[in-house]
Amino acid sequence: MRNVAIVGIGQTPVGELWEKSIRHLGHDAVVAAMHDAGIETADALYVGNMLSGELAGQEHLATLIADFVGLRGIEAAKVEAACASGAAALRVGVMAVASGQADVVIVAGVEKMTDTPIDETTAGLALAADQEYEVAEGATFVALNAMLMQRYMHEYGVSHRDFAPFPINAHANARNNPFAMFRSPITLDKYEKATVIAPPINILDSSPVCDGAAAVVLVPLERAREFGRHKRIVRVAASVTATDTIAIHDRRDPLFLEAAYLSSQRAYAQAGLGPEDIDLFELHDAFSIMSVLSLEACGFAPRGRGIELGQSGAITLGGKIPITTMGGLKARGHPVGATGIYQVVEAVQQLRGEAGANQLPHAHVAMTQNIGGSGATIITHILVGEE
Amino acid sequence: MHIARNWRVKHQRYSLTGEICHHCGAKVFPPRDVCPECTQPAYEPVRLSGLGEVYSFTTVYEAPTGFEAQAPYHLALIKLVEGPMLTAQLTDVDPNEVRIGMPVEMVTRKLSQEGDEGLIQYGYKFRPRIQAKAA
Numbered sequence: 103m104r105n106v107a108i109v110g111i112g113q114t115p116v117g118e119l120w121e122k123s124i125r126h127l128g129h130d131a132v133v134a135a136m137h138d139a140g141i142e143t144a145d146a147l148y149v150g151n152m153l154s155g156e157l158a159g160q161e162h163l164a165t166l167i168a169d170f171v172g173l174r175g176i177e178a179a180k181v182e183a184a185c186a187s188g189a190a191a192l193r194v195g196v197m198a199v200a201s202g203q204a205d206v207v208i209v210a211g212v213e214k215m216t217d218t219p220i221d222e223t224t225a226g227l228a229l230a231a232d233q234e235y236e237v238a239e240g241a242t243f244v245a246l247n248a249m250l251m252q253r254y255m256h257e258y259g260v261s262h263r264d265f266a267p268f269p270i271n272a273h274a275n276a277r278n279n280p281f282a283m284f285r286s287p288i289t290l291d292k293y294e295k296a297t298v299i300a301p302p303i304n305i306l307d308s309s310p311v312c313d314g315a316a317a318v319v320l321v322p323l324e325r326a327r328e329f330g331r332h333k334r335i336v337r338v339a340a341s342v343t344a345t346d347t348i349a350i351h352d353r354r355d356p357l358f359l360e361a362a363y364l365s366s367q368r369a370y371a372q373a374g375l376g377p378e379d380i381d382l383f384e385l386h387d388a389f390s391i392m393s394v395l396s397l398e399a400c401g402f403a404p405r406g407r408g409i410e411l412g413q414s415g416a417i418t419l420g421g422k423i424p425i426t427t428m429g430g431l432k433a434r435g436h437p438v439g440a441t442g443i444y445q446v447v448e449a450v451q452q453l454r455g456e457a458g459a460n461q462l463p464h465a466h467v468a469m470t471q472n473i474g475g476s477g478a479t480i481i482t483h484i485l486v487g488e489e
Numbered sequence: 490m491h492i493a494r495n496w497r498v499k500h501q502r503y504s505l506t507g508e509i510c511h512h513c514g515a516k517v518f519p520p521r522d523v524c525p526e527c528t529q530p531a532y533e534p535v536r537l538s539g540l541g542e543v544y545s546f547t548t549v550y551e552a553p554t555g556f557e558a559q560a561p562y563h564l565a566l567i568k569l570v571e572g573p574m575l576t577a578q579l580t581d582v583d584p585n586e587v588r589i590g591m592p593v594e595m596v597t598r599k600l601s602q603e604g605d606e607g608l609i610q611y612g613y614k615f616r617p618r619i620q621a622k623a624a
């Protein structure tokens with residue numbers, strides 16, 4: 103197997119982008135990534151997307167985007183794994199380059215969620231849950247996460263207020279990200295007074311419904327110097343997918359994200375690294391509770407104590423394990439199938455030293471983690487910046 | 490619509506029928522023909538008691554299509570006495586009374602309705618356990 107490098111990144115602003123259709127979002131991100139890599143063509147395009155059929159009435163998405171960016175003729179396919187579709191597409195791209203099947207691969211994540219009324223979008227997101235045994239009983243995606251948060255508070259004796267540092271950190275970091283949806287800071291007071299959607303989850307615990315697209319260009323590591331003009335090359339040191347039951351009720355221990363544990367452990371082994379080597383962690387903060395469960399399952403805190411990483415400031419840009427360094431799902435936004443690629447684009451910015459005001463002084467190893475459903479598909483990548 | 494899709498799960502919805510694994514004795518719900526505990530085949534149907542307790546809960550204010558008439562409603566994870574956990578609504582309950590660990594029992598209720606003329610789904614919900622009946 104060949105080592106794989108990321109030599110190009112591109113992204114669109116995240117938000118309610120009514121003037122852009124799904125094909126134009128995909129186009130903008132792919133063209134930006136191709137420009138960043140200095141390429142005019144590619145062998146394949148893989149597109150991570152969850153809901154184009156449901157919300158935009160458009161399937162066959164990757165072929166459509168390939169044509170619209172002037173790459174008619176190349177291999178193209180859409181990859182779907184609920185909210186983890188972006189990272190799932192990246193994993194396909196990594197396998198294609200690593201195996202020697204392709205030399206230059208573009209991987210995009212695209213989602214268009216704001217054209218439809220909110221109840222249609224909500225119903226679309228619920229497609230990631232078990233239709234016969236969760237959704238048929240009246241479960242929504244936020245309700246499932248709310249039950250995890252409620253149980254966590256009960257089991258470990260923490261209050262809702264203890265989760266505040268996670269969205270506060272995300273919003274603080276989004277302030278300096280020109281592509282982020284919410285660039286205004288929030289306070290503890292604002293968090294405590296926010297509208298409750300499904301108790302204990304309130305509006306500031308939840309990532310927003312939005313549109314966006316991001317893309318990366320992959321090549322074999324030994325050829326990375328031929329592409330782009332970047333001082334540092336970003337190597338994909340680990341790429342791992344793990345799964346769990348789709349329904350939360352089928353898990354032995356709902357508060358333990360087994361797929362996060364499995365995918366991070368395998369990723370650490372692939373990269374020959376451990377949690378202590380990770381300089382930043384772009385995790386999947388779709389809801390505040392998911393950040394906490396992910397930090398625990400990936401070995402950054404013991405069970406029940408991930409919440410303390412918020413209170414101690416460890417998750418901030420100056421802390422021991424900075425997370426959501428450009429705003430995360432909460433404040434950059436969560437265009438579901440695009441999110442996994444946004445995380446990687448932002449990690450590459452940090453590893454290259456292109457993160458602007460949010461640049462970490464020692465960013466050599468980054469971990470990204472994209473979650474599909476309420477913990478059912480979890481995909482972890484470890485990226486290493488090399489001179 | 491989706492008549493066949495709902496008809497197929499009638500035994501689960503109306504009588505909480507799961508499966509028993511003859512290899513390890515585990516009761517399985519929802520039925521999946523493979524025991525989640527020991528991965529051996531588990532085909533024999535078994536009706537569960539419908540008794541359990543609340544593992545966690547929330548309130549759904551913004552109901553999905555088909556559930557609007559019932560909103561707001563309590564959604565819960567119910568740990569059944571036989572072991573399996575399931576997701577269901579709580580019904581006939583005082584909102585201030587709902588807590589983790591609350592003993593509950595299954596009842597059959599209307600789950601959702603597809604518009605004024607569409608299919609009405611019935612299935613299990615859970616209410617606080619009535620002690621006299623349980624004794």
Ligand SMILES: [Zn+2]
Pocket residue numbers: 510511512513514515524525526527528529
């Ligand atoms: Zn068994």
